[in-house]
Amino acid sequence: MSTTERPRILIVGGGYVGLYAARRILKKMRYAEATVTVVDPRSYMTYQPFLPEAAAGSISPRHVVVPLRRVVRGAEVLTGRVTTIDQDRKVATIAPLVGEAYELPFDYLVISMGAVSRTFPIPGLAEQGIGMKGIEEAIGLRNHVLEQLDKADSTTDEEVRRKALTFVFVGGGFAGAETIGEVEDMARDAAKYYQNVSREDMRFVLVDAADKILPEVGPKLGQYGKEHLESRGIEIYLETSMDSCVDGHVVLKNGLEVDSSTIVWTAGVKPNPALARFGLPLGPRGHVDCNEKLQVNGMDHVWAAGDNAQVPDLAAIKAGVPAERAWCPPNAQHALRQAKILGDNVVSGMRGFPQKEYSHANKGAVAGLGLHKGVAMIVMGKFKIKLKGRLAWYMHRGYHGMAMPTFNRKIRVFADWTLGMFLKREVVSLGAMETPREEFYEAAKPAPAPAAAAPAPEKAKAS
Ligand SMILES: Cc1cc2nc3c(=O)[nH]c(=O)nc-3n(C[C@H](O)[C@H](O)[C@H](O)COP(=O)(O)OP(=O)(O)OC[C@H]3O[C@@H](n4cnc5c(N)ncnc54)[C@H](O)[C@@H]3O)c2cc1C
Numbered sequence: 001m002s003t004t005e006r007p008r009i010l011i012v013g014g015g016y017v018g019l020y021a022a023r024r025i026l027k028k029m030r031y032a033e034a035t036v037t038v039v040d041p042r043s044y045m046t047y048q049p050f051l052p053e054a055a056a057g058s059i060s061p062r063h064v065v066v067p068l069r070r071v072v073r074g075a076e077v078l079t080g081r082v083t084t085i086d087q088d089r090k091v092a093t094i095a096p097l098v099g100e101a102y103e104l105p106f107d108y109l110v111i112s113m114g115a116v117s118r119t120f121p122i123p124g125l126a127e128q129g130i131g132m133k134g135i136e137e138a139i140g141l142r143n144h145v146l147e148q149l150d151k152a153d154s155t156t157d158e159e160v161r162r163k164a165l166t167f168v169f170v171g172g173g174f175a176g177a178e179t180i181g182e183v184e185d186m187a188r189d190a191a192k193y194y195q196n197v198s199r200e201d202m203r204f205v206l207v208d209a210a211d212k213i214l215p216e217v218g219p220k221l222g223q224y225g226k227e228h229l230e231s232r233g234i235e236i237y238l239e240t241s242m243d244s245c246v247d248g249h250v251v252l253k254n255g256l257e258v259d260s261s262t263i264v265w266t267a268g269v270k271p272n273p274a275l276a277r278f279g280l281p282l283g284p285r286g287h288v289d290c291n292e293k294l295q296v297n298g299m300d301h302v303w304a305a306g307d308n309a310q311v312p313d314l315a316a317i318k319a320g321v322p323a324e325r326a327w328c329p330p331n332a333q334h335a336l337r338q339a340k341i342l343g344d345n346v347v348s349g350m351r352g353f354p355q356k357e358y359s360h361a362n363k364g365a366v367a368g369l370g371l372h373k374g375v376a377m378i379v380m381g382k383f384k385i386k387l388k389g390r391l392a393w394y395m396h397r398g399y400h401g402m403a404m405p406t407f408n409r410k411i412r413v414f415a416d417w418t419l420g421m422f423l424k425r426e427v428v429s430l431g432a433m434e435t436p437r438e439e440f441y442e443a444a445k446p447a448p449a450p451a452a453a454a455p456a457p458e459k460a461k462a463s
Contacts (some may be wrong), residue, residue: 010104022038052181167264174331176216294342332403401414
């Protein structure tokens with residue numbers, strides 16, 4: 001960490017907003033006008049819309065993340081977590097990857113910590129659930145699912161086999177519907193190589209408390225998405241929730257009970273709870289309370305955007321939505337555009353210039369549901385174009401491929417897709433990646449001390 005006479009712009013979180021805001025500030029700033037510091041517990045930004053494809057092996061996991069130090073050259077990148085902020089002293093406490101926590105003073109502050117999985121106190125969830133927020137989880141899920149096929153293929157125990165081949169997904173928004181669509185597709189493909197496992201032996205279950213899935217693409221396409229997944233043998237239970245999943249025994253509110261080794265939790269997100277320790281005004285659901293210029297209300301040197309911010313949706317207000325209900329939804333579309341305005345506003349704020357307002361009208365949404373399958377809703381002025389099937393899937397790939405940050409990553413992602421057209425999908429499970437040292441330890445561990453020598457047998461007594 002550098003100590004400097006220049007003002008410091010501290011960016012908390014190097015995800016979508018953090019990365020783009022840092023790049024914008026560095027681009028607009030005069031030479032040595034400020035020190036830009038980005039703090040994140042990970043050294044890379046994750047392009048979350050590609051996590052389902054990474055879980056299905058259509059994109060290499062490394063190509064879904066962007067190394068921060070390479071793309072925000074000129075900024076100081078600290079790998080650690082901001083744990084508290086003292087707003088009176090303008091000092092943040094950083095817990096680095098290793099060693100003691102330390103304090104870092106700042107002059108301007110950007111809050112871009114995103115969201116965390118929204119969970120409920122469901123018995124068994126913490127022990128059994130797999131989230132879908134980070135690349136580690138996507139890699140873990142892929143290995144885990146393929147490992148279940150390996151297990152089912154090799155066991156003679158019918159109960160173990162049934163549990164291994166039952167996959168439960170909770171949450172049918174973007175993340176849940178896309179993940180189950182992609183993972184089912186991969187498992188169907190992989191089953192071709194197993195002697196004792198076929199797609200018909202597997203059970204995929206999707207549960208949502210709402211009365212529809214994929215609300216982001218509207219009711220008609222959501223219904224199409226549901227029917228499409230059902231046509232692939234996925235059981236979908238709406239208006240129901242999971243009551244418990246202790247030891248993988250899943251109990252749903254509608255009375256259904258199944259044993260499953262795989263419980264994927266994608267039931268929405270909530271703002272990062274660490275925000276409560278940052279001395280900032282928070283909205284009713286825990287977001288940082290911002291105005292339309294992305295400034296935190298009442299603090300003109302602090303800005304926030306993305307999933308952790310409550311930002312008025314000026315376009316929705318203009319379209320007639322009451323202001324008390326018009327907040328920008330937590331998605332990449334807003335995060336990216338907010339980041340750019342935020343970057344400009346930080347530089348203007350530093351120079352004492354006026355701030356720009358953020359306004360963006362929804363451009364629609366695209367979702368991939370496995371190879372060559374998808375739904376897309378494109379908003380063009382007053383018209384909404386609805387696409388499904390292969391064409392929608394091309395839109396999904398085209399849109400996200402172009403939205404992937406940096407030219408380097410775009411090329412890598414398109415190269416993965418191109419290879420995937422000619423080569424068969426990789427279906428190897430590298431489950432041992434989670435414990436890479438285990439085998440070496442077995443070989444290298446000290447031999448156990450020899451047991452105490454047994455007493456010499458007594459000589460046979462002469463009869
Ligand atoms: C599976 C999935 C699929 C999605 N698909 C789509 C889609 O198709 N279309 C779409 O528009 N949106 C999609 N989204 C949503 C989109 O990815 C998010 O809205 C977007 O990433 C939000 O950006 P952000 O910068 O606010 O948060 P993030 O990108 O999550 O970044 C937050 C960063 O803060 C860091 N951080 C956390 N705690 C701390 C701390 N204490 N100190 C410092 N740093 C911290 C994190 O490590 C992270 O790097 C999807 C999300 C998921 C999970």
